[in-house]
Amino acid sequence: MDRHGYELPLQLAAAFRRIIDELHHRLAAEGHPNLRPAYGFALQAVGNDGCTVSDLGRRLGVSKQAATKTATKLADLNYVTRTPSPTDARAVLLTLTPHGHNALTRSAQIFETLHAEWKTALGPTRLAALEDALPKLTPSSRPTPLSDLPGWFH
Amino acid sequence: MDRHGYELPLQLAAAFRRIIDELHHRLAAEGHPNLRPAYGFALQAVGNDGCTVSDLGRRLGVSKQAATKTATKLADLNYVTRTPSPTDARAVLLTLTPHGHNALTRSAQIFETLHAEWKTALGPTRLAALEDALPKLTPSSRPTPLSDLPGWFH
DNA sequence: CATCTTCGTCAACCTGGTTGTCCAAAACAG
DNA sequence: CTGTTTTGGACAACCAGGTTGACGAAGATG
Numbered sequence: 582m583d584r585h586g587y588e589l590p591l592q593l594a595a596a597f598r599r600i601i602d603e604l605h606h607r608l609a610a611e612g613h614p615n616l617r618p619a620y621g622f623a624l625q626a627v628g629n630d631g632c633t634v635s636d637l638g639r640r641l642g643v644s645k646q647a648a649t650k651t652a653t654k655l656a657d658l659n660y661v662t663r664t665p666s667p668t669d670a671r672a673v674l675l676t677l678t679p680h681g682h683n684a685l686t687r688s689a690q691i692f693e694t695l696h697a698e699w700k701t702a703l704g705p706t707r708l709a710a711l712e713d714a715l716p717k718l719t720p721s722s723r724p725t726p727l728s729d730l731p732g733w734f735h
Numbered sequence: 736m737d738r739h740g741y742e743l744p745l746q747l748a749a750a751f752r753r754i755i756d757e758l759h760h761r762l763a764a765e766g767h768p769n770l771r772p773a774y775g776f777a778l779q780a781v782g783n784d785g786c787t788v789s790d791l792g793r794r795l796g797v798s799k800q801a802a803t804k805t806a807t808k809l810a811d812l813n814y815v816t817r818t819p820s821p822t823d824a825r826a827v828l829l830t831l832t833p834h835g836h837n838a839l840t841r842s843a844q845i846f847e848t849l850h851a852e853w854k855t856a857l858g859p860t861r862l863a864a865l866e867d868a869l870p871k872l873t874p875s876s877r878p879t880p881l882s883d884l885p886g887w888f889h
Numbered sequence: 890c891a892t893c894t895t896c897g898t899c900a901a902c903c904t905g906g907t908t909g910t911c912c913a914a915a916a917c918a919g
Numbered sequence: 920c921t922g923t924t925t926t927g928g929a930c931a932a933c934c935a936g937g938t939t940g941a942c943g944a945a946g947a948t949g
Contacts, residue, residue, distance in 0.1 A: 584850075585847070589754070695740050702871055711865060712743055714861050716746060
Protein backbone atom coordinates (compact mmCIF):
# COMPACT_ATOMS: atom_id res chain seq x y z
CA MET A 582 0.00 0.00 0.00
CA ASP A 583 2.56 2.50 1.11
CA ARG A 584 5.00 3.78 -1.42
CA HIS A 585 8.69 3.77 -0.71
CA GLY A 586 10.36 6.87 0.57
CA TYR A 587 12.57 7.33 -2.45
CA GLU A 588 9.65 7.56 -4.87
CA LEU A 589 8.31 10.93 -3.83
CA PRO A 590 11.53 12.88 -4.45
CA LEU A 591 11.85 11.22 -7.85
CA GLN A 592 8.32 12.22 -8.67
CA LEU A 593 9.01 15.75 -7.52
CA ALA A 594 12.11 15.97 -9.68
CA ALA A 595 10.40 14.41 -12.68
CA ALA A 596 7.42 16.74 -12.43
CA PHE A 597 9.63 19.80 -12.06
CA ARG A 598 11.77 18.72 -14.96
CA ARG A 599 8.84 18.09 -17.23
CA ILE A 600 7.22 21.39 -16.37
CA ILE A 601 10.37 23.40 -17.05
CA ASP A 602 11.01 21.43 -20.21
CA GLU A 603 7.50 22.12 -21.41
CA LEU A 604 7.84 25.80 -20.57
CA HIS A 605 11.02 26.14 -22.58
CA HIS A 606 9.64 24.07 -25.39
CA ARG A 607 6.79 26.52 -25.75
CA LEU A 608 9.06 29.52 -25.21
CA ALA A 609 11.28 28.27 -28.02
CA ALA A 610 8.24 28.11 -30.27
CA GLU A 611 7.41 31.72 -29.37
CA GLY A 612 10.68 33.34 -30.30
CA HIS A 613 12.96 32.34 -27.44
CA PRO A 614 14.90 29.31 -28.63
CA ASN A 615 18.07 30.39 -26.82
CA LEU A 616 16.56 30.83 -23.38
CA ARG A 617 18.00 28.12 -21.14
CA PRO A 618 16.32 27.30 -17.83
CA ALA A 619 19.23 28.84 -15.95
CA TYR A 620 18.86 32.10 -17.89
CA GLY A 621 15.15 32.10 -17.19
CA PHE A 622 15.78 32.20 -13.47
CA ALA A 623 18.30 34.97 -13.95
CA LEU A 624 15.84 36.96 -16.05
CA GLN A 625 13.27 36.63 -13.31
CA ALA A 626 15.89 37.88 -10.86
CA VAL A 627 16.61 40.94 -12.98
CA GLY A 628 12.90 41.65 -13.12
CA ASN A 629 11.05 44.53 -14.66
CA ASP A 630 12.82 47.02 -12.43
CA GLY A 631 16.32 45.88 -13.32
CA CYS A 632 19.17 45.53 -10.88
CA THR A 633 22.93 45.69 -10.63
CA VAL A 634 25.31 42.81 -11.16
CA SER A 635 25.86 42.44 -7.43
CA ASP A 636 22.13 42.43 -6.85
CA LEU A 637 21.76 39.68 -9.39
CA GLY A 638 24.40 37.63 -7.61
CA ARG A 639 22.67 38.08 -4.28
CA ARG A 640 19.25 37.24 -5.68
CA LEU A 641 20.55 34.09 -7.33
CA GLY A 642 22.70 33.16 -4.37
CA VAL A 643 25.92 33.05 -6.38
CA SER A 644 29.12 35.06 -6.38
CA LYS A 645 29.49 38.43 -8.06
CA GLN A 646 31.82 36.81 -10.57
CA ALA A 647 29.23 34.24 -11.56
CA ALA A 648 26.66 37.01 -11.81
CA THR A 649 29.00 38.93 -14.11
CA LYS A 650 29.24 35.94 -16.42
CA THR A 651 25.48 35.43 -16.42
CA ALA A 652 24.90 39.12 -17.11
CA THR A 653 27.29 38.94 -20.04
CA LYS A 654 25.44 35.94 -21.40
CA LEU A 655 22.07 37.62 -21.06
CA ALA A 656 23.42 40.74 -22.73
CA ASP A 657 24.93 38.70 -25.58
CA LEU A 658 21.53 37.12 -26.15
CA ASN A 659 19.91 40.55 -26.13
CA TYR A 660 17.83 39.91 -23.03
CA VAL A 661 19.33 42.70 -20.94
CA THR A 662 21.32 45.86 -21.49
CA ARG A 663 24.23 47.00 -19.35
CA THR A 664 24.20 50.72 -18.60
CA PRO A 665 26.30 52.62 -16.06
CA SER A 666 24.36 53.58 -12.97
CA PRO A 667 23.60 57.32 -12.78
CA THR A 668 23.93 57.33 -9.01
CA ASP A 669 26.94 55.04 -8.49
CA ALA A 670 29.82 55.25 -10.92
CA ARG A 671 30.98 51.75 -9.94
CA ALA A 672 27.69 50.02 -10.56
CA VAL A 673 26.35 48.56 -13.80
CA LEU A 674 22.60 48.56 -14.22
CA LEU A 675 21.04 45.53 -15.85
CA THR A 676 17.78 46.38 -17.58
CA LEU A 677 15.47 44.09 -19.52
CA THR A 678 15.37 44.74 -23.24
CA PRO A 679 12.01 44.50 -25.05
CA HIS A 680 13.08 40.96 -25.90
CA GLY A 681 13.66 40.30 -22.19
CA HIS A 682 10.31 41.77 -21.24
CA ASN A 683 8.72 39.61 -23.87
CA ALA A 684 10.34 36.51 -22.43
CA LEU A 685 8.99 37.32 -18.98
CA THR A 686 5.45 38.00 -20.12
CA ARG A 687 5.45 34.93 -22.36
CA SER A 688 6.65 32.82 -19.45
CA ALA A 689 3.89 34.14 -17.24
CA GLN A 690 1.29 33.41 -19.90
CA ILE A 691 2.61 29.91 -20.46
CA PHE A 692 2.61 29.22 -16.75
CA GLU A 693 -1.01 30.28 -16.53
CA THR A 694 -1.84 28.00 -19.43
CA LEU A 695 -0.01 25.14 -17.78
CA HIS A 696 -1.83 25.83 -14.55
CA ALA A 697 -5.12 25.51 -16.37
CA GLU A 698 -3.95 22.24 -17.89
CA TRP A 699 -3.03 20.87 -14.50
CA LYS A 700 -6.44 21.89 -13.23
CA THR A 701 -8.01 19.91 -16.02
CA ALA A 702 -5.79 16.90 -15.44
CA LEU A 703 -6.26 16.72 -11.68
CA GLY A 704 -9.40 18.63 -11.03
CA PRO A 705 -9.37 21.91 -9.12
CA THR A 706 -9.72 20.28 -5.73
CA ARG A 707 -6.81 17.92 -6.08
CA LEU A 708 -4.60 20.59 -7.63
CA ALA A 709 -5.32 22.90 -4.73
CA ALA A 710 -4.62 20.06 -2.32
CA LEU A 711 -1.31 19.44 -4.05
CA GLU A 712 -0.34 23.09 -3.85
CA ASP A 713 -1.38 23.09 -0.22
CA ALA A 714 0.49 19.98 0.76
CA LEU A 715 3.83 20.66 -0.90
CA PRO A 716 5.02 23.50 1.32
CA LYS A 717 4.09 21.48 4.38
CA LEU A 718 6.07 18.47 3.32
CA THR A 719 9.40 19.81 4.51
CA PRO A 720 9.93 21.84 7.70
CA SER A 721 10.91 24.81 5.56
CA SER A 722 12.63 26.72 8.38
CA ARG A 723 14.10 29.46 6.19
CA PRO A 724 11.92 31.09 3.51
CA THR A 725 13.61 28.99 0.80
CA PRO A 726 15.84 31.23 -1.28
CA LEU A 727 14.38 29.68 -4.48
CA SER A 728 17.80 30.33 -5.90
CA ASP A 729 21.04 28.42 -6.44
CA LEU A 730 19.15 25.67 -8.18
CA PRO A 731 21.75 25.47 -10.89
CA GLY A 732 25.04 24.30 -9.52
CA TRP A 733 23.46 22.99 -6.36
CA PHE A 734 23.52 19.43 -7.55
CA HIS A 735 27.28 19.28 -7.80
CA MET B 736 -7.94 31.88 -4.51
CA ASP B 737 -5.99 30.28 -7.28
CA ARG B 738 -2.26 30.22 -7.06
CA HIS B 739 -0.16 31.38 -9.95
CA GLY B 740 1.22 28.85 -12.38
CA TYR B 741 4.84 29.52 -11.58
CA GLU B 742 4.43 28.65 -7.91
CA LEU B 743 3.95 24.93 -8.25
CA PRO B 744 7.22 24.25 -10.07
CA LEU B 745 9.06 26.33 -7.51
CA GLN B 746 7.46 24.32 -4.74
CA LEU B 747 8.37 21.10 -6.49
CA ALA B 748 11.97 22.18 -6.86
CA ALA B 749 12.18 23.46 -3.31
CA ALA B 750 10.72 20.27 -1.87
CA PHE B 751 13.01 18.08 -3.94
CA ARG B 752 16.00 20.14 -2.99
CA ARG B 753 15.23 20.08 0.70
CA ILE B 754 14.63 16.34 0.66
CA ILE B 755 17.90 15.58 -1.10
CA ASP B 756 19.73 18.03 1.13
CA GLU B 757 18.30 16.38 4.21
CA LEU B 758 19.20 12.94 2.89
CA HIS B 759 22.81 13.92 2.33
CA HIS B 760 22.97 15.77 5.60
CA ARG B 761 22.04 12.56 7.38
CA LEU B 762 24.25 10.45 5.13
CA ALA B 763 27.18 12.71 5.98
CA ALA B 764 26.49 12.11 9.65
CA GLU B 765 26.51 8.38 9.06
CA GLY B 766 29.91 8.05 7.46
CA HIS B 767 29.33 9.38 3.94
CA PRO B 768 30.43 13.00 4.00
CA ASN B 769 31.80 12.81 0.44
CA LEU B 770 28.69 11.48 -1.24
CA ARG B 771 27.36 14.21 -3.51
CA PRO B 772 23.79 14.02 -4.81
CA ALA B 773 25.07 13.29 -8.31
CA TYR B 774 27.13 10.36 -7.03
CA GLY B 775 24.12 9.06 -5.14
CA PHE B 776 22.18 8.70 -8.36
CA ALA B 777 25.15 7.00 -9.98
CA LEU B 778 25.44 4.58 -7.07
CA GLN B 779 21.78 3.71 -7.42
CA ALA B 780 22.41 3.10 -11.10
CA VAL B 781 25.27 0.72 -10.36
CA GLY B 782 23.05 -1.11 -7.94
CA ASN B 783 23.71 -4.24 -5.94
CA ASP B 784 24.27 -6.25 -9.09
CA GLY B 785 26.88 -3.94 -10.54
CA CYS B 786 27.14 -2.99 -14.17
CA THR B 787 29.62 -1.95 -16.82
CA VAL B 788 30.67 1.58 -17.61
CA SER B 789 28.51 1.65 -20.71
CA ASP B 790 25.55 0.37 -18.71
CA LEU B 791 26.07 3.16 -16.24
CA GLY B 792 26.06 5.70 -19.02
CA ARG B 793 22.86 4.33 -20.46
CA ARG B 794 21.13 4.18 -17.08
CA LEU B 795 22.09 7.74 -16.30
CA GLY B 796 21.34 8.94 -19.79
CA VAL B 797 24.83 10.34 -20.37
CA SER B 798 27.68 9.47 -22.70
CA LYS B 799 30.12 6.64 -22.09
CA GLN B 800 32.82 9.23 -21.55
CA ALA B 801 30.85 10.93 -18.81
CA ALA B 802 30.16 7.54 -17.26
CA THR B 803 33.88 6.79 -17.29
CA LYS B 804 34.57 9.97 -15.36
CA THR B 805 31.82 9.22 -12.86
CA ALA B 806 33.06 5.66 -12.41
CA THR B 807 36.55 6.98 -11.74
CA LYS B 808 35.19 9.37 -9.14
CA LEU B 809 33.19 6.64 -7.42
CA ALA B 810 36.23 4.36 -7.43
CA ASP B 811 38.44 7.12 -6.01
CA LEU B 812 35.95 7.57 -3.19
CA ASN B 813 35.93 3.83 -2.57
CA TYR B 814 32.29 3.36 -3.49
CA VAL B 815 32.87 0.96 -6.38
CA THR B 816 35.64 -1.27 -7.65
CA ARG B 817 36.58 -1.65 -11.29
CA THR B 818 37.30 -5.24 -12.30
CA PRO B 819 37.69 -6.68 -15.78
CA SER B 820 34.69 -8.60 -16.95
CA PRO B 821 35.21 -12.37 -17.05
CA THR B 822 33.02 -12.75 -20.11
CA ASP B 823 34.02 -9.72 -22.16
CA ALA B 824 37.63 -8.65 -22.22
CA ARG B 825 36.68 -5.15 -23.32
CA ALA B 826 34.24 -4.46 -20.52
CA VAL B 827 34.95 -3.13 -17.03
CA LEU B 828 32.64 -4.30 -14.28
CA LEU B 829 31.66 -1.76 -11.66
CA THR B 830 30.82 -3.41 -8.36
CA LEU B 831 29.77 -1.78 -5.13
CA THR B 832 32.32 -1.95 -2.33
CA PRO B 833 31.10 -2.61 1.23
CA HIS B 834 31.22 1.16 1.60
CA GLY B 835 29.02 1.50 -1.45
CA HIS B 836 26.57 -1.08 -0.20
CA ASN B 837 26.47 0.73 3.09
CA ALA B 838 25.64 3.99 1.35
CA LEU B 839 22.75 2.36 -0.48
CA THR B 840 21.25 0.69 2.56
CA ARG B 841 21.69 3.84 4.63
CA SER B 842 19.97 5.85 1.94
CA ALA B 843 17.08 3.43 1.87
CA GLN B 844 16.75 3.58 5.65
CA ILE B 845 16.87 7.36 5.67
CA PHE B 846 14.25 7.55 2.94
CA GLU B 847 11.94 5.33 4.97
CA THR B 848 12.50 7.55 7.98
CA LEU B 849 11.77 10.63 5.91
CA HIS B 850 8.65 8.97 4.54
CA ALA B 851 7.44 8.41 8.07
CA GLU B 852 8.14 12.04 8.88
CA TRP B 853 6.15 13.20 5.87
CA LYS B 854 3.30 10.98 6.99
CA THR B 855 3.37 12.65 10.36
CA ALA B 856 3.55 16.13 8.86
CA LEU B 857 0.77 15.70 6.34
CA GLY B 858 -1.23 12.79 7.62
CA PRO B 859 -1.33 9.49 5.74
CA THR B 860 -4.30 10.49 3.60
CA ARG B 861 -2.83 13.70 2.30
CA LEU B 862 0.57 12.13 1.72
CA ALA B 863 -1.03 9.36 -0.31
CA ALA B 864 -3.02 11.96 -2.22
CA LEU B 865 0.19 13.83 -2.95
CA GLU B 866 1.94 10.70 -4.18
CA ASP B 867 -1.11 9.91 -6.26
CA ALA B 868 -1.46 13.32 -7.82
CA LEU B 869 2.14 13.98 -8.78
CA PRO B 870 2.46 11.42 -11.59
CA LYS B 871 -0.80 12.64 -13.05
CA LEU B 872 0.28 16.25 -13.14
CA THR B 873 2.25 15.91 -16.34
CA PRO B 874 1.23 13.80 -19.34
CA SER B 875 4.26 11.61 -18.77
CA SER B 876 4.26 10.05 -22.26
CA ARG B 877 7.56 8.19 -21.87
CA PRO B 878 8.30 6.29 -18.64
CA THR B 879 10.50 9.15 -17.40
CA PRO B 880 14.12 8.04 -17.51
CA LEU B 881 14.64 9.41 -13.97
CA SER B 882 18.14 10.12 -15.17
CA ASP B 883 20.10 13.03 -16.59
CA LEU B 884 19.02 15.21 -13.72
CA PRO B 885 22.53 16.55 -13.31
CA GLY B 886 23.57 18.59 -16.27
CA TRP B 887 20.03 18.95 -17.50
CA PHE B 888 19.70 22.46 -16.19
CA HIS B 889 22.48 23.83 -18.34
C1' DC C 890 38.59 -14.51 -42.53
C1' DA C 891 36.80 -9.70 -43.26
C1' DT C 892 33.94 -6.53 -41.65
C1' DC C 893 30.91 -4.14 -38.56
C1' DT C 894 29.85 -2.86 -33.92
C1' DT C 895 30.71 -2.19 -29.12
C1' DC C 896 33.66 -1.08 -24.85
C1' DG C 897 36.46 1.98 -22.76
C1' DT C 898 39.76 5.67 -22.91
C1' DC C 899 42.27 9.97 -24.28
C1' DA C 900 42.04 14.63 -25.70
C1' DA C 901 39.87 18.92 -26.46
C1' DC C 902 36.16 21.85 -25.53
C1' DC C 903 31.90 24.20 -23.19
C1' DT C 904 29.24 25.88 -19.25
C1' DG C 905 28.61 27.63 -14.98
C1' DG C 906 30.16 27.59 -10.87
C1' DT C 907 34.31 28.71 -7.45
C1' DT C 908 38.33 31.32 -5.20
C1' DG C 909 42.00 35.12 -5.37
C1' DT C 910 43.52 39.61 -6.88
C1' DC C 911 42.85 44.11 -8.11
C1' DC C 912 41.21 49.02 -8.99
C1' DA C 913 38.10 52.60 -8.78
C1' DA C 914 34.37 54.59 -6.44
C1' DA C 915 31.66 55.16 -2.28
C1' DA C 916 31.11 55.42 2.66
C1' DC C 917 32.68 56.32 6.82
C1' DA C 918 35.83 57.59 10.16
C1' DG C 919 38.86 61.36 12.37
C1' DC D 920 39.24 67.43 4.12
C1' DT D 921 41.80 63.35 4.47
C1' DG D 922 42.78 58.33 5.56
C1' DT D 923 40.76 53.92 5.89
C1' DT D 924 37.40 50.56 5.07
C1' DT D 925 33.79 48.67 2.25
C1' DT D 926 31.68 47.81 -2.02
C1' DG D 927 31.04 47.09 -7.33
C1' DG D 928 32.80 44.92 -11.06
C1' DA D 929 36.15 42.65 -13.75
C1' DC D 930 40.33 39.83 -14.58
C1' DA D 931 42.59 35.24 -14.13
C1' DA D 932 42.97 30.53 -12.84
C1' DC D 933 40.73 26.58 -11.51
C1' DC D 934 37.16 22.73 -10.96
C1' DA D 935 33.20 19.63 -11.97
C1' DG D 936 30.68 17.36 -15.10
C1' DG D 937 28.88 17.40 -19.18
C1' DT D 938 29.84 17.19 -24.61
C1' DT D 939 31.97 15.49 -29.33
C1' DG D 940 35.74 13.18 -31.97
C1' DA D 941 39.18 9.71 -32.58
C1' DC D 942 40.94 5.38 -31.67
C1' DG D 943 42.56 0.52 -30.39
C1' DA D 944 41.20 -3.79 -28.71
C1' DA D 945 37.76 -7.20 -28.46
C1' DG D 946 33.31 -9.32 -29.67
C1' DA D 947 29.75 -10.33 -33.19
C1' DT D 948 28.44 -11.30 -37.65
C1' DG D 949 28.80 -12.18 -42.59
